[in-house]
Amino acid sequence: MGFLKTCVLRRNACTAVCFWRRQVVQKPSVRKISTTSPRSTVMPAWVIDKYGSNEVLRFTQNMMIPMIHYPNEVIIKVHAASINPIDVNMRSGYGATALNMKRDPLHIKIKGEEFPLTLGRDVSGVVMECGLDVRYFKPGDEVSHKPKSLTHAQAASLPYVALTAWSAINKIGGLHDKNCAGKRVLILGASGGVGTFAIQVMKAWDAHVTAVCSQDASELVRKLGADDVIDYKSGNMEEQLKYLKPFDFILDSVGGSTETWALNFLKKWSGATYVTLVTPFLLNMDRLGIADGMLQTGVTVGSKTLKHFWQGVHYRWAFFMASGPYLDDIAELVDAGKIQPVIEKTFPFSKVPEAFLKVERGHARGKTVVSVV
Ligand SMILES: NC(=O)c1ccc[n+]([C@@H]2O[C@H](COP(=O)([O-])OP(=O)(O)OC[C@H]3O[C@@H](n4cnc5c(N)ncnc54)[C@H](OP(=O)(O)O)[C@@H]3O)[C@@H](O)[C@H]2O)c1
Numbered sequence: 118m119g120f121l122k123t124c125v126l127r128r129n130a131c132t133a134v135c136f137w138r139r140q141v142v143q144k145p146s147v148r149k150i151s152t153t154s155p156r157s158t159v160m161p162a163w164v165i166d167k168y169g170s171n172e173v174l175r176f177t178q179n180m181m182i183p184m185i186h187y188p189n190e191v192i193i194k195v196h197a198a199s200i201n202p203i204d205v206n207m208r209s210g211y212g213a214t215a216l217n218m219k220r221d222p223l224h225i226k227i228k229g230e231e232f233p234l235t236l237g238r239d240v241s242g243v244v245m246e247c248g249l250d251v252r253y254f255k256p257g258d259e260v261s262h263k264p265k266s267l268t269h270a271q272a273a274s275l276p277y278v279a280l281t282a283w284s285a286i287n288k289i290g291g292l293h294d295k296n297c298a299g300k301r302v303l304i305l306g307a308s309g310g311v312g313t314f315a316i317q318v319m320k321a322w323d324a325h326v327t328a329v330c331s332q333d334a335s336e337l338v339r340k341l342g343a344d345d346v347i348d349y350k351s352g353n354m355e356e357q358l359k360y361l362k363p364f365d366f367i368l369d370s371v372g373g374s375t376e377t378w379a380l381n382f383l384k385k386w387s388g389a390t391y392v393t394l395v396t397p398f399l400l401n402m403d404r405l406g407i408a409d410g411m412l413q414t415g416v417t418v419g420s421k422t423l424k425h426f427w428q429g430v431h432y433r434w435a436f437f438m439a440s441g442p443y444l445d446d447i448a449e450l451v452d453a454g455k456i457q458p459v460i461e462k463t464f465p466f467s468k469v470p471e472a473f474l475k476v477e478r479g480h481a482r483g484k485t486v487v488s489v490v
Contacts, residue, residue: 118163118198118237118469118487158182163469164233168210171477174470180235188250193260196269196490199239201277201310205477207236212399218407241272242490253441261444264451271458274484277437278310279447282318282368285392285435287443290366297322301362305379306370307343308334309481311394313459315368316341321455327361329354329371334482341459358382369393376421376432385429396434459483 162180165173183192206212217231244258254260263272286292292300302319306312307328319326320342328335328343335346347357355378363384369375372395383389397417402410418434425432450456461483464472469487476485 118195118235118466118489161466162235164235165208166232166234167229168208168213170209171470171473173208174473175233176467176469177233180233185246185248188248190248191244191251191254191260192246193240193242194245194490195240195242197241197273197486197488198237199274199277199310199484199486200237200472200476201239202476203277204236204238205473208473210403212403214402214407214410215399239273239275239277241267241269261441262448264448266452266454267458269490270463270486270488271460274310274458274460274486275314275447275451276444278314278484279318280440280443281394281435281437282311282315283440283443283447284438285368285394286315286318286366288438289392289433289435290368290390292319292322292324292366294322297324300324300365301327303327303329303358303364303367303379303382304343304370305329305349305367305375307338307346308483309370310459310484311370312368313338313341313483314456315370316343317456318450321450324366327364331480337459337482341457354378355381363389365389367391369395371395380425380428380430380432383430387429388431390431390433391425392433392435394435396436398434398436460486462486463488 159179160182161176161178163174163176164180166175167173185192203212207216213231220231241263242260244254244256244260247254247256254262259269259272261276263269297319302324304312304315304319304326307316308330312328312330316326316328316338325345326343327345327347328338329347329349330338331350332348335348338346345361347354351357359382361382364382365384365387366389367379367383369379369391370393372393376391376393380391383391396414398414401413401417404410405413422432447456451458459482461481462472462475463486464475466487466489472485472487
């Protein structure tokens, strides 16, 4: 987690995630690519030098600030960041195989050359410098484009969970503001970062929302608009759900054993869809390598999809999907008062390891944010 990030600013890319820079297949340009000359200063940052438990987080005052490498990148001064479960998992090495491939598709670097590694993906800040092809942003802009009604800390809590929920609900689930009215939606893991956002977007689109969470989170999810709330700790889930009408859509951000029973509560033969966010995609690659991991993933998702298809329901996996236009749609809903950020706790930059521990302990009630500036 550093003060500055380099981000790709294609209109269809999430501007908050520095790793996406490596995704762009472009030859480095020989012409001048940025509005200003590269700076040769350093910045404070939290980095890791190896994967492991929270002790591997190290503070440095001397991280080189990023430079613009491609003309469609910008440099953002980070004012606030939020931490997601994947950041904690990546600290421990989760997803390293796939992410190293993304950073270094030709495998030129030797193992371990990703260090010192700066973790984190969600930021809100101010554009400091733009590549020469950047049209949609200019130095001084609050990104990406930040909802006007929010502080940087509030804005930083949204992009990753919002774009993940949006991908699951809209891209994979096919739901949108015009076809959602009255649809019955079940959200598993409703009290976390993704769940608290998903409830609100579903209610903004007039769906009927049943939220599954712990009892102590029921007031929170009702305030966000949930129509029915089920405490998953108060008894057998299947017993509790069988008295409710079947669902058109299930968003699962819990995973594990949930998919052995959740699909039984979808309407049959009506296009109803179960979407899970908890998949073995990155783990398979860590364990089996890129090719075998992808093969295993394809076989697993293919066989599950087919099995449920013959039972009259759709089974799908969803992933975070970078999208500038979606972020703009989300910003509109926020500025219209239909979605509010749910921040459980804010830590100062000096306490980043405590923020990681908070997320690692689980039981989130919304998001954990780090205030940087
Ligand atoms: N596929 C992707 O691209 C993608 C993207 C983002 C997130 N994810 C995954 O999605 C999951 C959720 O992410 P998140 O950011 O929302 O996590 P989070 O903020 O940690 O929230 C998880 C929530 O689930 C609750 N919970 C735990 N067990 C539950 C159960 N059996 N039934 C109902 N609720 C339960 C937790 O509270 P209690 O334990 O107190 O009940 C917590 O509020 C994570 O596993 C994450 O890795 C995947």
